Structures are given as structure tokens and as C-alpha cells.
Amino acid sequence: MLVFERRRQPSKFWTTITPVLAVVLTMIVGGIMFALLGKNPVEAIRTIFWSPLFDPNLSAYARPQILVKAAPLVLIAIGLSIGFKANIWNIGAEGQYIMGAIFGGGVALALYPLEAWWIFPLMILSGILGGILWAMLPALLKIKFRTNEILVSLMLVYVSEHFLASVSLGLLRNPDGIGFPGSRNLQQYASASNGELFTGTGIHLGVIAAFVSIFALYGLIKFHRIGFQVRVTGQSERISRFAGVNPNLMVIFCLATGGGLAGLAGIFELSGPTGQLSIDFNVGYGFTAIIVAFLGRLNPFGMALAALLMALTYIGGELAQFMLNLPAAAIQALQGMLLFILLSMDFLSQYRIKIRKLA
Amino acid sequence: MDFAAINPLLFISTMVAASIPVLLAALGELVVEKSGVLNLGVEGMMIIGAVCGFITIVHTGSPLLGVLASIIAGGVLALLFGVLTQILHSNQVATGLALTLFGLGLSALLGQNYAGIKPPNFPKPALGFLSDLPIFGQLFFKYDYLVYVAFLLVIGVSYVLSRTRSGLILRSIGENHDAAHALGYHVIRVRLAAIVFGGGCAGLGGGYLAMIRVPQWTEGLTAGAGWIALALVVFASWKPYRVILGAFLFGGVTLLQLNLQAVGVKLNPAYLSMAPYIITIIALVVISGTSSRFATLAPGSLGKLFHKTM
Numbered sequence: 001m002l003v004f005e006r007r008r009q010p011s012k013f014w015t016t017i018t019p020v021l022a023v024v025l026t027m028i029v030g031g032i033m034f035a036l037l038g039k040n041p042v043e044a045i046r047t048i049f050w051s052p053l054f055d056p057n058l059s060a061y062a063r064p065q066i067l068v069k070a071a072p073l074v075l076i077a078i079g080l081s082i083g084f085k086a087n088i089w090n091i092g093a094e095g096q097y098i099m100g101a102i103f104g105g106g107v108a109l110a111l112y113p114l115e116a117w118w119i120f121p122l123m124i125l126s127g128i129l130g131g132i133l134w135a136m137l138p139a140l141l142k143i144k145f146r147t148n149e150i151l152v153s154l155m156l157v158y159v160s161e162h163f164l165a166s167v168s169l170g171l172l173r174n175p176d177g178i179g180f181p182g183s184r185n186l187q188q189y190a191s192a193s194n195g196e197l198f199t200g201t202g203i204h205l206g207v208i209a210a211f212v213s214i215f216a217l218y219g220l221i222k223f224h225r226i227g228f229q230v231r232v233t234g235q236s237e238r239i240s241r242f243a244g245v246n247p248n249l250m251v252i253f254c255l256a257t258g259g260g261l262a263g264l265a266g267i268f269e270l271s272g273p274t275g276q277l278s279i280d281f282n283v284g285y286g287f288t289a290i291i292v293a294f295l296g297r298l299n300p301f302g303m304a305l306a307a308l309l310m311a312l313t314y315i316g317g318e319l320a321q322f323m324l325n326l327p328a329a330a331i332q333a334l335q336g337m338l339l340f341i342l343l344s345m346d347f348l349s350q351y352r353i354k355i356r357k358l359a
Numbered sequence: 360m361d362f363a364a365i366n367p368l369l370f371i372s373t374m375v376a377a378s379i380p381v382l383l384a385a386l387g388e389l390v391v392e393k394s395g396v397l398n399l400g401v402e403g404m405m406i407i408g409a410v411c412g413f414i415t416i417v418h419t420g421s422p423l424l425g426v427l428a429s430i431i432a433g434g435v436l437a438l439l440f441g442v443l444t445q446i447l448h449s450n451q452v453a454t455g456l457a458l459t460l461f462g463l464g465l466s467a468l469l470g471q472n473y474a475g476i477k478p479p480n481f482p483k484p485a486l487g488f489l490s491d492l493p494i495f496g497q498l499f500f501k502y503d504y505l506v507y508v509a510f511l512l513v514i515g516v517s518y519v520l521s522r523t524r525s526g527l528i529l530r531s532i533g534e535n536h537d538a539a540h541a542l543g544y545h546v547i548r549v550r551l552a553a554i555v556f557g558g559g560c561a562g563l564g565g566g567y568l569a570m571i572r573v574p575q576w577t578e579g580l581t582a583g584a585g586w587i588a589l590a591l592v593v594f595a596s597w598k599p600y601r602v603i604l605g606a607f608l609f610g611g612v613t614l615l616q617l618n619l620q621a622v623g624v625k626l627n628p629a630y631l632s633m634a635p636y637i638i639t640i641i642a643l644v645v646i647s648g649t650s651s652r653f654a655t656l657a658p659g660s661l662g663k664l665f666h667k668t669m
Binding site for chain 1: 439449450454457467587589627629643647648
């Protein structure tokens with residue numbers, strides 16, 4: 001019979017290789033799903049995973065776009081991963097992303113049409129602040145009343161979505177917009193615009209910030225005391241107290257970094273690619289970032305690769321929508337499937353499978 | 360504004376119907392959590408149940424088949440979660456989240472050609488003169504079949520959990536799986552059964568939403584109802600009858616904000632729409648913060664990994 005024997009430590013080999021295997025398996029299962037939808041599976045998978053990178057007609061446009069889409073995913077996933085390491089589950093990044101955009105965008109719209117160099121930095125700071133404040137609600141409620149941060153942070157996503165709807169139809173609506181919903185377009189407001197850094201690529205400051213965050217997290221986890229405390233808290237809260245960790249401060253720290261980086265991603269996205277606040281400003285980056293965090297094994301470089309892959313599926317998905325008439329929802333299902341398959345394969349890194357003869 | 364426009368009898372009977380989806384989902388999750396498993400995928404199972412039930416009822420015209428499709432779809436998705444967490448020992452929090460993300464994506468995919476279609480009417484039992492009784496008829500005897508099924512299910516779950524041997528085994532596994540295993544109970548088998556039951560309930564709750572309550576299919580139809588169901592289990596302190604109370608509270612607030620919007624309260628409708636979520640948070644705070652015994656209310660092994668050793 002088959003016996004599962006728990007490894008003393010997760011296998012390094014399997015931990016590294018399973019995300020790759022999971023992607024391959026997702027392509028196969030996803031292909032079956034596309035075939036059931038009546039599409040040519042090989043063509044669909046190739047359009048999603050291959051064409052944006054290597055198709056000579058598309059790659060010049062698509063390659064930099066992958067970086068643009070990966071940037072918010074990296075920023076949010078980096079922030080969330082700190083909490084996940086410490087067993088603090090902030091899954092409301094989508095809401096913190098929205099609040100970052102509303103706070104930062106609100107500052108810019110309040111100052112319009114003033115032109116000054118300090119407006120953009122102020123926007124970024126208030127975007128971060130917006131995300132942090134929104135994440136402090138589950139943090140403080142957890143500390144004070146022991147409420148579950150998963151449920152509270154998630155409820156707040158819905159609250160922030162309604163808030164976004166109200167401000168983009170009311171308070172922050174473009175007064176010159178002849179009745180159209182949505183705010184002024186920040187791309188047309190020089191002091192608040194997060195324009196592209198290299199002409200024709202769409203690459204903006206957020207991409208640079210994402211790069212910086214990868215190395216910052218690496219440094220924090222590897223070399224700073226806080227990184228150690230985060231890891232100990234995740235393994236055992238009791239032991240972490242002996243190591244001098246204040247669990248309440250840990251909750252605040254984890255939610256603040258998650259919220260702050262999600263808010264930062266939100267304001268970069270608003271001032272850059274999106275331009276204006278509207279009802280459909282948020283597209284689910286906060287949830288996809290959860291997949292990125294797990295797929296990247298909570299490792300900063302792993303998450304960067306995972307974010308690139310998810311960004312690839314977004315771009316490839318748009319292509320497949322356009323070229324093969326594949327529904328947009330198929331990509332969402334594919335991403336969820338990937339996380340599922342990855343989690344089931346984690347078994348291989350935690351356990352050794354042995355065949356034992358029945359006595 | 361005109362509060363007189365809100366008919367109290369109609370309000371209460373509509374509130375009961377509005378609370379059924381979360382009531383069913385929360386009841387299922389309660390059984391799952393009593394067995395020591397935390398399945399955060401309720402939202403995913405609900406919405407898959409909703410879309411599968413809706414597609415079935417539209418194609419076959421049969422409410423019964425629609426209901427069955429909802430239950431089976433939720434159950435199958437739950438079984439996937441069960442196999443991953445119980446047999447392959449994946450992280451319960453992460454797997455539950457994956458279930459929700461996958462369910463939302465898959466439902467949008469399955470339902471893309473079904474938006475805007477009206478499903479056939481869902482039948483109500485003919486209760487004769489009872490339905491015509493003044494006041495009582497409106498309050499108790501004018502619902503569709505599933506409302507009665509839901510309340511019978513609450514009674515059944517409560518009875519099985521507290522008065523039968525199977526319920527005792529399930530609870531003992533949830534309180535301390537190692538001790539239950541040592542007594543010879545099949546921890547994983549019982550948990551898988553509980554998980555599938557929970558999935559069936561969540562699927563049915565979603566089906567109720569799509570086939571009866573709304574009744575229509577739109578992407579993201581459940582709008583957080585699954586998460587609210589999870590919160591209700593905590594709010595109910597893992598007691599079946601208290602789930603009804605929580606579901607009424609949620610149903611009442613949802614309905615009240617719709618009514619207030621309808622009678623033209625001078626408040627931005629977006630703020631009113633936030634109310635159910637904010638009330639849920641407040642309810643969580645009240646129950647977690649004020650009950651000094653709160654830490655002992657949750658099943659002892661909730662969310663913990665069980666690995667059978669020889």
C-alpha cells in the first residue's frame with residue numbers, strides 16, 4: 001500500500017519544481033476546458049502563453065505590457081506575503097488598492113488645476129496612507145476584539161467598491177464631464193500624471209517601484225530582525241513571544257505593509273495606465289496577487305516570476321478574447337485552476353510517498 | 360420619504376426569503392466547522408451552485424432538477440476541497456481561497472450566455488386555507504418549498520449534532536481529532552462527509568439566489584453572500600438555531616436598505632448598499648469582543664491539520 005511519510009523539512013527540490021509542474025498541468029487541464037468550450041485547445045493555450053512573448057507581430061507591444069500588468073501584482077503580493085508568512089491573512093487587498101487610488105486621486109483632484117512638483121509625491125504618500133488606513137480596520141478590530149481578519153478585510157472590499165461607486169458618480173466626478181460618470185483624467189493633468197518612462201512602452205514608475213519592493217522584501221526577510229520575527233510568528237505564536245515579538249505590533253505591521261503596498265499599487269495604476277476613477281477601476285489585482293504570493297512560494301523573486309506569468313495570462317487572455325473569441329472569464333477560471341493545482345502538488349514537497357507491503 | 364410605504368407584514372415575509380441563501384450556506388459551513396475544518400470557499404461553492412442550478416432550470420424547466428444540480432455542483436466543488444485538504448494535506452485557508460477564486464471564474468464562464476434570461480417560476484406548496492389566514496398566512500404559509508426545506512434542515516442539523524451518536528462523533532472529531540482517532544473514529548471520512556454536506560448546502564443557497572430570489576443570472580451574483588455566511592457561523596457561536604437569527608439580521612438589513620432606497624431616503628444609495636457588510640463586521644465585533652467564553656466556543660481542532668500516523 002502507499003504510505004505518506006512526512007518529511008522533516010519540505011523538500012527543496014519539489015518546492016522549486018512544483019510551481020513549474022503546476023503551470024504545465026494547468027495548461028493541459030485548461031486545454032481540456034477550452035476544448036469543451038469548442039475552441040482549439042492547442043491554439044488557445046499558445047495564444048495565451050506563447051504569442052504575447054514570441055509572436056513577431058505582437059511581442060513588441062505585448063512584452064512591455066506584461067511588465068505594466070505585473071507591477072501592481074508584484075507590489076500587492078510582496079505586501080501580502082509578509083502577512084501570509086506570519087499567519088496573518090489579509091485578503092482584502094482589493095479594497096486597500098481601491099482606497100489607495102481614492103485617497104491619492106482625491107488629493108490630486110482637490111488641487112486641480114494647480115501645477116507644482118510636490119503634487120505627485122503627495123499623491124503617492126496619500127495613496128499609501130489610504131491603503132494603510134483601510135487595512136488598519138481589520139488590524140485594530142483583531143487586536144481589540146479578536147475578530148477574524150480574513151472576514152473583516154474581505155467585507156471591506158465590498159464596502160470600498162460601493163464607496164468607489166459613490167465617489168466616481170458624486171464627489172470626485174469630473175465637473176466638465178457633461179454628465180458622464182468618472183473623475184477627471186489624471187493623464188491630462190501634468191503634475192499628477194504618472195506618465196510612461198520609455199516612449200511607447202507604457203512602463204511607468206510603478207514598474208520601478210515593483211522592482212525596488214522585490215529587493216526590499218528580500219533584504220527585510222533575510223537581514224532584518226523583523227524578517228526573523230515574521231517567520232517565527234508564522235511557525236508558532238507561542239515561541240514568537242519568547243523571542244520577544246509583540247503579537248499585536250506584528251498584526252499591525254503585517255496589515256500595514258500589505259495595505260500600504262496595495263494602496264501604492266492603486267495610486268500608481270490610477271495616475272498611470274487607468275487615468276481616471278470610475279466604477280470599474282478595480283479589475284481584481286488584489287485577488288490575483290494572492291495567487292501570485294502562493295505560486296511564488298512567498299519568496300520575493302519567486303513572486304516576481306509568478307506575477308509575470310499572471311500578467312502574461314492577462315495579456316494572452318485579451319489576445320485570445322480578440323482572436324479566438326474566448327470569453328474573458330476563461331482566464332479567471334484558468335488562474336483559479338492554477339492555484340488549485342499548485343496547492344494539491346504541494347503534497348510532494350511535504351511528504352515522501354513510499355510503497356510498503358502489507359504485513 | 361414615506362415609511363408608511365413599507366408594509367411590515369410584507370417586509371417580514373420578504374426578509375425570511377432574503378435570508379434563505381445565507382442561512383443554507385451558513386448551516387452547511389457550521390457542520391463543516393463542527394467537524395474541525397475551515398472551508399473558506401463558501402462563496403465559490405455558492406456561485407457555482409447558482410449558475411449550475413440556473414442553467415439546469417432554464418434548459419429542463421424543472422425546479423427539482425435545478426435544485427439537484429445546485430446541490431451536486433456545490434458538493435462536487437466541496438469534494439475537491441476535501442480531497443486537497445484532507446488527503447493531500449494542503450493549507451485550508453489557501454485552498455478555500457482558491458476554491459472561491461476558481462468558482463467565481465468558472466461560474467462567469469459557464470453563465471456567460473445566460474445573463475438576462477428569466478427562469479421558469481418556482482412552485483409554492485398549496486397550503487389551502489392556511490395561506491389565506493389573516494396575518495399568519497402572510498407570515499408563515501406563503502413561501503416556496505425551499506424556505507420550508509431550509510428551516511427543516513436547521514431543525515435536522517441541530518438534532519443530529521446534539522442528540523445523535525453520529526453528531527457526537529462529528530463533534531468529538533472537531534474538538535480533538537487525535538483523541539477521536541485514538542477511539543477508532545474515521546476522522547478523514549467523517550470530515551469528507553461534512554465537507555460535501557456543507558458544499559451541497561452552499562450550492563443550494565446559491566441556487567436559491569439565482570432561481571428564486573433574484574431570479575436571474577449575473578456575473579458575481581452572490582456578491583459576498585458566501586463570506587457573510589462564514590461570518591454568520593462565528594456570529595451564531597456554532598449553534599444551528601442562532602444561524603437563523605443571524606440570517607434574519609442580514610436579510611433584514613439587506614431588505615431595509617433596498618426599501619429605504621425605494622422610498623427615496625436622502626442618502627447616497629451607495630452608502631445604503633454598504634450596510635449589510637458593515638452590519639456583518641459590527642456583528643462579528645460584538646460577538647467576538649463581548650463573549651468572554653468566545654475562545655472556547657470554536658471547535659478545538661478547527662483548521663488544524665490531521666495526519667494519521669500508524
